[in-house]
Amino acid sequence: PPPASPAAFAPPPAPAASAAAAGPAPLTFRGRPSKVLLLRNMSAASEVDDSLVADVGTECSAKYGEVVDVQVRVMPPGEDGAEDVRVYVRFAKQSSAMRAYLDLDGRFFNERQLAVWFFEEDAFEAGHPGVLA
Numbered sequence: 497p498p499p500a501s502p503a504a505f506a507p508p509p510a511p512a513a514s515a516a517a518a519g520p521a522p523l524t525f526r527g528r529p530s531k532v533l534l535l536r537n538m539s540a541a542s543e544v545d546d547s548l549v550a551d552v553g554t555e556c557s558a559k560y561g562e563v564v565d566v567q568v569r570v571m572p573p574g575e576d577g578a579e580d581v582r583v584y585v586r587f588a589k590q591s592s593a594m595r596a597y598l599d600l601d602g603r604f605f606n607e608r609q610l611a612v613w614f615f616e617e618d619a620f621e622a623g624h625p626g627v628l629a
Contacts, residue, residue: 525597527614531564531590533597534613535583538605541570544581556585559599561592584620 527534539548553566564586571580587593593614601612 525614526601526612528616529590529594529597530614530617531588531593532584532586532615532617532620533593533600534615535585535600536580536611536613537608538583538610539568539581539608541581543606544568544570548583552583552585556587556596560587560596562588563592564588584615586617586620 535552538552548568549566553563556566557563565584566586567584569582569584571582573580585593585596587596597612597614600610603610
């Protein structure tokens with residue numbers, strides 16, 4: 497089946513009752529906050545198509561703020577043989593990226609749980625796909 501549109505983002509599963517009673521977990525970020533997010537585990541390489549960039553840009557703009565650029569890169573398989581599709585979203589404002597990070601990290605997209613990182617803006621502009629903020 498074709499990949500679901502970003503409108504299909506689903507919330508993360510509800511915490512267990514014992515975890516909820518303990519209160520919220522401390523908030524930690526992957527990377528130093530910036531205007532660029534890296535979304536991982538959004539898609540398999542075989543599922544990447546031209547609509548992914550447009551769909552992610554449209555959905556993120558509507559929910560979090562102006563999106564300046566979206567790029568998708570399929571990385572070579574890692575040591576474990578797993579493919580790595582990276583979706584980069586550059587926002588006009590860091591506050592928009594922060595809202596998106598908080599909302600998207602841990603959510604499910606197309607039956608995959610997303611992992612989100614902040615990404616260095618200079619590395620994004622230079623086209624370096626592996627430099628986390």
